[in-house]
Amino acid sequence: MHRRCIMRFSNLRFKGITTTPWHIGDRIFGDYRYSRRDYLWGRAVRGAILTYLWRTYCHKSDIREKVRFNPDEDCKNCKDRGECPFFNLRGSGEGEFKDTPKLIVTNLKFKNKLRKDRIPLISLDEEYLGVSKGPVWIEFIPSGAEFEFEIILIGDGVRFKEDVKNAVRSVLTFFGLGGFKNEGFGRGRISDINELNLEEFRNELLKIGEKIKDEIKRNGKITFEIEPILMLEKSKNEYFTSIIEKGFKEKLINCLCERYWQFFKENIYIPIEEVTGASGSVKIRAWSRKYNREIKFEGIAGELTIHISELSDEQALALALAKYGIGKFKNMGFGSLILKTP
Known part of the structure; x- marks a missing residue:
């Protein structure tokens, strides 16, 4: 094991x-x-x-x-x-x-x-x-x-x-x-x-990681679809609404590495060079049992393209793991980055 x-x-x-x-x-x-x-x-x-x-x-x-x-x-x-x-x-x-x-x-x-x-x-x-x-x-x-x-x-x-x-x-x-x-x-x-179990789960992610590495080798970039929105906090109760905002790339790297650590208890760094993509700001509404009323969420929706020159197996696995969410509300489906297939 x-x-x-x-x-x-x-x-x-x-x-x-x-x-x-x-x-x-x-x-x-x-x-x-x-x-x-x-x-x-x-x-x-x-x-x-x-x-x-x-x-x-x-x-x-x-x-x-x-x-x-x-x-x-x-x-x-x-x-x-x-x-x-x-x-x-x-x-x-x-x-x-x-x-x-x-x-x-x-x-x-x-x-x-x-x-x-x-x-x-x-x-x-x-x-x-x-x-x-x-x-x-x-x-x-x-x-x-x-x-x-x-x-x-x-x-x-x-x-x-x-x-x-x-x-x-x-x-x-x-x-x-x-x-x-x-x-x-x-x-x-x-x-x-x-x-x-965790070993079987990890092996499944490695298969997705291989697809990510192959795409990076061919094009130097990989695209993910965001479900439903990505909420990365830039200050208390304030979230990024655009991928071109100052500090977004660094926050994205931090969140990806944090998620990897939560699952595998090892530190990692993903050297993302640039973030592009057909994404934009969006507000969505949902009912809250806690507050017994409708509440609003604001973040980024659409597609996210990560530009990177080379990935190790573990770095590719960390990107594959992002399908299970990063950022705010990541443990309940938000911030899911789903690998976009051609």
Whole structure:
């Protein structure tokens, strides 16, 4: 076994199929709600899993609906926190951890090219009857669509592997993912779970690294697609919105090297010479369970082209590893750099 591959580690690769319509919020135009059909953010999957674990293991979740609960205050005083999957896998509110992350959730991706359909919904609640004279039209992905996503557990997080598997199955069966879950959307079932240890995981990345090295040898550059946005912090609560901003290249190198260290506990440096690409600033919105309201994210979307003269195997592996996210919210699908194939 490779000397880097001694840490407790589990890469769970889920495959599943939708059993009801799914709505993945994209944009709203009048009384029409558009849906994506490519992927659901890992942030949404992570949130659903942690909510289920909280409902299952936290004593306070049994008190009443919408109970006041602040993990930063309540969990630290709980006598059962050492064995609680919710407390140990949550990290901070942003999914960050002081050292090595215990839980990483990738974006859930749909396989093949999917068709979309639409359905009208009419509210029976008097509070919303005045919103629209007619029904609200909801785009959705029909049942029978295949999807896949990954969950990575590292270090102490591996202890809760079975809890995570059960949470995924229960969320899909009873609670749903995406939008309009209370209307029965977002249900599914898991058809297969494949597990890799760290050595197997590393070998998979090395295969991607070989493709990266070959492309670098041919063209001196490599292009990645950003999913959904890249949020690199340049100061407190301020993020880069352009790849040409001063300091962006250095921050990108730092984030790539940090991610490599988190997985393999070795320092590395990637000598990136230039960063170009068809990218731009974008703002996206998402619902926050923590704040019980919609919040905004701002960062860089599009493509990122890294110019570099030569790469070692480990440097190429570090670039391949970026598919699991860098920057802010990297442990929940943000900042995923996906190798663009010709």
